[in-house]
Structures are given as structure tokens and as C-alpha cells.
Amino acid sequence: MGARRLASVLALALALGAPPLAAQEIVADLSQNRVAIDATFDGSEIVVFGAIKQGAIPVAEEPPMEVIVTVSGPQEPVTVRKKARVAGIWVNSEAVEIDAAPTLYKVVTSGPLEEVLSETEDLRHSITVDRAIRAVDAATMGEHTPSFIEALVRIREDDGLYLTNEGAVRFTAQALFSTTIKLPANLVEGDYRTRIYLTQDGAVLARYERVLDVRKVGLERFIYSLAHEQPLAYGLLSIAIAIVAGWGASAAFRYLRG
Numbered sequence: 001m002g003a004r005r006l007a008s009v010l011a012l013a014l015a016l017g018a019p020p021l022a023a024q025e026i027v028a029d030l031s032q033n034r035v036a037i038d039a040t041f042d043g044s045e046i047v048v049f050g051a052i053k054q055g056a057i058p059v060a061e062e063p064p065m066e067v068i069v070t071v072s073g074p075q076e077p078v079t080v081r082k083k084a085r086v087a088g089i090w091v092n093s094e095a096v097e098i099d100a101a102p103t104l105y106k107v108v109t110s111g112p113l114e115e116v117l118s119e120t121e122d123l124r125h126s127i128t129v130d131r132a133i134r135a136v137d138a139a140t141m142g143e144h145t146p147s148f149i150e151a152l153v154r155i156r157e158d159d160g161l162y163l164t165n166e167g168a169v170r171f172t173a174q175a176l177f178s179t180t181i182k183l184p185a186n187l188v189e190g191d192y193r194t195r196i197y198l199t200q201d202g203a204v205l206a207r208y209e210r211v212l213d214v215r216k217v218g219l220e221r222f223i224y225s226l227a228h229e230q231p232l233a234y235g236l237l238s239i240a241i242a243i244v245a246g247w248g249a250s251a252a253f254r255y256l257r258g
Contacts, residue, residue, distance in 0.1 A: 025053040026067075026208040028196050034213045035183065035192075043185045046071075046212065048108075049178035052198060063201040066109065066116035067169045067177050068127060070197075071212070073104030073161075074190035080148040096148040099134045103188040104161045108179050110169035118202030125204055127197065129153055129162055160184040187214050 028050025035044050048069050078101045084093035107128060109116050122128050133149055156162040161184065169179040192212040198205045 026196055026198050026206050027051050027053065028208050028210070030194060030210055030212060032212075033210070034215070035187070036215060036217045037187060037189065038217050041185060043183055045180055045182045046194070047178060047180050048194060048196065049176075050196060050208070051177070052175045065205075066111050066199045067171075068110070068116060068197040068199060069108045069169060069179055069181070070127060070132075070195045071104065071106045071181055071183075072102045072132065072193045072195070073214075074188055074192075075100040075102055076188075077101075078152060080152050082148070082151075094148075096145055098149070098152065101133045101152060103190075104183070104192065105129050105132050105156075106163040106165070106181055108163075108165045108168045108181060110171060110177065111167060113164065113166050116199050116202065117197075117204075121199070121202060121204045125197070125207070129164060159186065161186070183214075189214055189216055 028048065031047035031049075035046075052065060078098040080096050080098060082094040083090045086093070107113075113128070117127060122131055126132055130149060130153070133152065153162055169177055171177050192214055194210045194212055196208040198207070
């Protein structure tokens with residue numbers, strides 16, 4: 001399927017012809033548009049590939065074109081807490097409310113991040129991990145807020161949810177690019193937005209976006225829907241299963257002893 005998609009992208013890029021240099025544009029696609037989470041799901045990967053319209057190819061004396069790819073999971077509020085030792089006991093001493101943090105956020109670039117993206121453009125488009133996280137009480141927490149955000153990023157990096165990978169976007173034939181992004185097993189269900197940025201000399205020239213649909217299927221879908229849509233029935237079912245399992249274990253133990 002990936003080969004057919006790549007062929008369609010290249011055909012479209014050739015059909016677009018050679019517009020003026022001011023009309024930079026990206027033509028791109030994903031190797032798959034849907035990820036199914038079932039009992040055997042242990043992670044996946046997507047291939048992002050595309051082409052830069054021929055009119056956007058720089059001449060020799062101009063700075064080279066660069067590509068940044070981001071994959072962002074559903075946004076959710078997060079409370080980051082800091083523990084302190086009080087009278088020999090560890091307790092929560094401070095907390096920062098994160099208004100919106102992506103459940104997964106990966107940034108892949110064609111070169112060093114500080115070279116392919118300026119601070120101004122990062123502030124405008126919220127491309128890097130830190131910019132993708134919004135803290136509600138950042139103004140009131142002042143200088144302490146960055147340390148809480150850094151802690152959140154560090155924890156999610158350790159879980160394989162956040163990543164910045166420089167130089168992983170590969171160019172072929174000058175205008176064609178591709179990269180592979182791994183998705184961990186602990187994905188949250190929802191829409192994952194894949195954004196591709198074309199930059200030159202640190203400035204964003206064009207942007208392209210696709211949505212990757214991540215959904216639970218089979219038994220996992222049933223349990224997830226039951227827990228979120230009918231919590232009472234889910235609780236009663238859990239109790240019933242626990243009772244049956246306990247009775248079955250007890251009966252088996254008595255049988256073995258007899």
C-alpha cells in the first residue's frame with residue numbers, strides 16, 4: 001500500500017508542474033491512515049513520505065529546503081506535582097495545571113532543529129515539544145513553570161511518548177523525502193495529527209496535515225466503550241467476573257486436595 005501511495009504522490013507532484021518560487025507547497029501521504037489496537041498490539045510505525053513542488057526547489061545559492069514532521073496525539077489536561085520531604089514524609093508540595101498536553105508528540109527533522117526552525121517560527125506554529133504544551137497558570141507560577149513542564153516531558157520521553165529526532169527525514173532526488181515514525185504500544189485512542197512543515201533558513205514556507213485514526217477493536221473496543229459509556233454495568237460485570245474467578249479457583253483447589 002505504501003508503494004502505491006508514493007506513486008500517487010509523485011504523479012501528483014509531476015502534474016503540478018513548475019509554479020513560481022513564491023508558491024512553495026508539499027504533496028505528502030502516510031503509509032496507513034488507521035491503527036487498530038487489539039489484544040496483540042505491541043506498537044506500530046508509520047511511514048511519512050512526500051514531495052516538494054518543483055517550483056519550490058531552491059537554486060544553488062539559496063539556503064536548502066528542510067522538512068519537519070510532527071505526530072501529535074489527543075490533547076488532555078495534566079496536573080504535574082512536585083513532592084517534598086516534610087517531617088520525614090514525602091508529600092505533594094507544589095502543582096502546575098497543564099491546560100493541554102498531547103498524549104503523544106514526536107518531532108522528526110531533516111537537520112539540526114536549531115538550523116531548520118527559528119524561535120520566532122516555533123512560537124508562531126508551536127512545533128517543538130515545549131511549545132505544544134500549554135500551562136494554564138504559567139503566569140502565576142512564573143519561573144517555576146518550566147521545571148514542571150520539563151518533568152512532564154522527561155517522564156513521557158521515558159515512556160516512549162515524546163521524542164525529538166533530528167536528521168531522520170531523508171531526502172532523495174532533491175525534492176522527495178520520507179521518514180519512519182514508531183508508535184508505542186501504550187497509545188491513547190483518538191485522532192493523531194501528522195503535520196509536515198517545509199522550511200528554509202528557519203522560516204516555515206508551507207504546511208501539510210493528515211489525520212491518523214487510532215481505535216480499539218474487538219474485545220478491547222467492547223471493554224473501553226462499556227467502561228466509558230456504561231460505568232455502572234462495567235463495575236457490576238467486573239465484580240461478577242471476580243466472584244466467578246474466585247469461586248473457580250476455590251473449587252479447583254478443593255478438587256486437587258480431594
